[in-house]
Amino acid sequence: MNLLESKYTWVWVFLFVFLFCLFGDGNSIIYILDEAKNSEAAREMLVNGDWFKPTFNGVIRTDKPPFHYFFMMIGYKLFGVNALGARFFSAFFGALTILITYLSAKKHLGNQVAKITLGVLLSSFYFIQEFHLAVPDPYLIFWMSLTFFSYIEFYLSQNKKALLVLYTAIGFGVLTKGPIAMVMPGLVAFIHLILYKKLNANIFLKFKFFEGILWIALLSIPWFYVAHLHTDGVFTEGFFFKHNLERFSGEMEGHGGVFLITIGFVILGMFPFSLWVFRAISAGLKQARKNIFIYYCTLVVLVFVGFFCVSATRLPNYTMPCYPFIAIVLAWWLSNVYNNQIVVKAKHMEWIVLILIALAFPIGGYVALSQELELSTKSWVAIVLFFVPLGVGFAYLYFLKSSLKKSFLCLVATFMMLSLVLFGLIFPELTKETPVEKYKQTIGKEIPVVVYKRMDAAFPINFKRTYKVVNSIEEVRVFFQEHPNGVVMTNTRNKKEINQLSIFKELFSQKSLFENHTTRVFGK
16 A cells, blocks of 8 residues: 555654654764754753853853754754664754645645656755754754744634634744744745735634734743843843844844855755755746635745845854755755646756756765864765765656656665665764764873863764863963873964963874864873
8 A cells, every 4th residue: 555645654754754764863973063063962951950041161052042942942852862762853843844745735736746746856965964963953844834834824724723823833933043033924924925915804704813922932031031130131142132133233143145045045945846946936937816825825935045245143053943845845846847748948958057066066075074174083074975866867767768756766765765865874974073082092081171261062962961161271380280191272363372282292183074173182
């Protein structure tokens, strides 16, 4: 029996996607900056028993609200303080996101489009990667997707249950990442209603706007208020002003650039099928009267991408809540092409680009790893990726033979395999070369240590401890007087500060993976 056509379809979809998103989560240590800070903040909240004061290395962390911290804490209780515990619920919410996307596509567009949507999402390895990370985005993507789906469901059916889900999703979205969970759905709804000439007092009453705002406030404000009191206003000032207003109005942490970067992030995030996204969006914009659901999905994509093209700070994860809607629009367009309802001109163009990029996976990966001193011995892992251009080549051959279904399935299988190889083999191999792993091998866990100026953020969560930070050479000398066998650790990039430490013996240095800093450890 076809599991995608049984009455328990939703169960099989959820279980399969959950296991797919969970695969390899415990195989590689936490090493990426955002993962390290978020997972360590959750650990410190658990150790301190304080649900209202997030800290990183003992300092108040104002970057994010608490929703993901709470689930990471549950993960630690279930699996221990480790990578699996930190990432477990990211996979869970990723599976929920893909499930509701599949079910919404099936309800409004039919079984064929739903299946294609599922394939597009599962093959988007960069999007799937997000659900392997201990960060707040998997939770936000779910809540915002649920918000958008609930809005259009109520708009089309006037089902009051959808309205309750809508405002509940916004409330938890605010607890996950703040006002953006209200701003983006509100902006999309505003534009949608204007385009359909329905923005009036009556629509506010239908949507029970004021009751909804009250419900959102009841769900989210209490935590922010108590956190404000617990931190003497530090969290309020840092989160709402620095990490919201300043991120939109000014470039933060070097994450800026021209607006085209945002579009590039979207193409990367939904690769490989994103190469056809411009054709799909163009077709979706013509459906204002014919297919309201597809037109709405298209609007979600355009408003999201447009908003973050204007934003001064640009990061790959900012546009990810609209990726389920890109998948639906792509699936609808591909379905129409498959059924000969849309005629494609210059149909080989995207395939040529795809083949060239596929060839770059093994070749570019090998060259990049060979040029990194710390990773040159791992360059062999890139050779494994030769199955990517091979799979794309077979998919293109099927396309040339007009076997569109086989071509689609071949692409999906190839890029799902890429995810499995990345999380099951390549990332675990590469993370063996992180400063954390080298520190364990060279120094060990029991040696007294102090941090000079700054450190690799991955150390606290991997060693399950906080570190004393000193800011002068005199303090380092005092530390060595008290702990002659101890070590001082730093990853400062300031050459003058590094030179000041040269009076001590350098025990080892290791460049961080994917970050522009080097961890150095000195003895007396």
